Amino acid sequence: MTVQDSGKVALVTGASRGIGYGIAEALVARGDRVCITGRGEEALEEAVERLGSDRVIGVAGKAHDAEHRVVAVERTMEAFGRVDFLVNNAGTNPVFGPIAELDLDVARKVFETNVISALGFAQQTWKAWQKDNGGAIVNIASIAGVSASPFIGAYGMSKAAMVNLTLQLAHEFAPVVRVNAIAPAVVKTKFAQALYEGREEEAAAAYPLGRLGVPEDIGGAAAFLTSGQADWITGQTLVVDGGIFLNAGVG
Numbered sequence: 001m002t003v004q005d006s007g008k009v010a011l012v013t014g015a016s017r018g019i020g021y022g023i024a025e026a027l028v029a030r031g032d033r034v035c036i037t038g039r040g041e042e043a044l045e046e047a048v049e050r051l052g053s054d055r056v057i058g059v060a061g062k063a064h065d066a067e068h069r070v071v072a073v074e075r076t077m078e079a080f081g082r083v084d085f086l087v088n089n090a091g092t093n094p095v096f097g098p099i100a101e102l103d104l105d106v107a108r109k110v111f112e113t114n115v116i117s118a119l120g121f122a123q124q125t126w127k128a129w130q131k132d133n134g135g136a137i138v139n140i141a142s143i144a145g146v147s148a149s150p151f152i153g154a155y156g157m158s159k160a161a162m163v164n165l166t167l168q169l170a171h172e173f174a175p176v177v178r179v180n181a182i183a184p185a186v187v188k189t190k191f192a193q194a195l196y197e198g199r200e201e202e203a204a205a206a207y208p209l210g211r212l213g214v215p216e217d218i219g220g221a222a223a224f225l226t227s228g229q230a231d232w233i234t235g236q237t238l239v240v241d242g243g244i245f246l247n248a249g250v251g
Helices: 018-029 041-051 066-080 104-133 153-173 200-205 215-225 244-248
Strands: 009-012 033-038 056-060 085-088 135-140 177-184 237-240
Touching: 009 018, 009 066, 018 033, 018 041, 018 085, 018 135, 018 215, 033 041, 033 066, 041 056, 056 066, 066 104, 085 104, 104 135, 104 153, 104 177, 135 153, 135 215, 153 177, 177 215, 215 237
Parallel strands: 009 033, 009 085, 033 056, 085 135, 135 177, 177 237
Antiparallel strands: none
16 A cells, blocks of 8 residues: 655654654654664664665664764755654663662663753754744653652653653744653563563553553554644643553542
């Protein structure tokens, strides 16, 4: 089946696999051209081939590297002439344990990768295209950022900052650019594997919808938030959690 070109272009960070790949896949499927980023060059090249090298390019690098952010946006503009949508998905969670014992240098690394890089990419796409031409930004937060998140406190704090960054950008970039966030629960990816590996059935049983998330669930949400159907939505955090928050009620 031939997909009609939408005429739009997206930059999706951290998209060689997992949630980022699922988002890129959804955007390509609706006709967007996409630049994906990732740390591993080989994995990135494989992702580009799977998505379609006629519509997708890859730029390898680390999200917290300012030079990489500049190059990624420049390459997108050179290849496609525009960058309508930015999806800030790149993130890290290198530590598991009580926050009282959290290494502050590790906390700084988490914030640099998860929050500062997202702001940096937003600044770059704003200057390169969106300020004068409009568009949309989607920040991938987490339910860890809107609730207590035992043993992944640094990650949770960084994702809470992502939610607030979304509000700040939405206010400042209006009316030309809409900015929203998605807060997923546990999605079946290598990144989240430690949270369900060897106990997926038990983990899924806690979800009212009876399963963990998959990257396509987040891809669909991102496609909606960057579509014309969401033209009157900005500054919002869409929780995509299989109903897990329903279990926080009394009884």
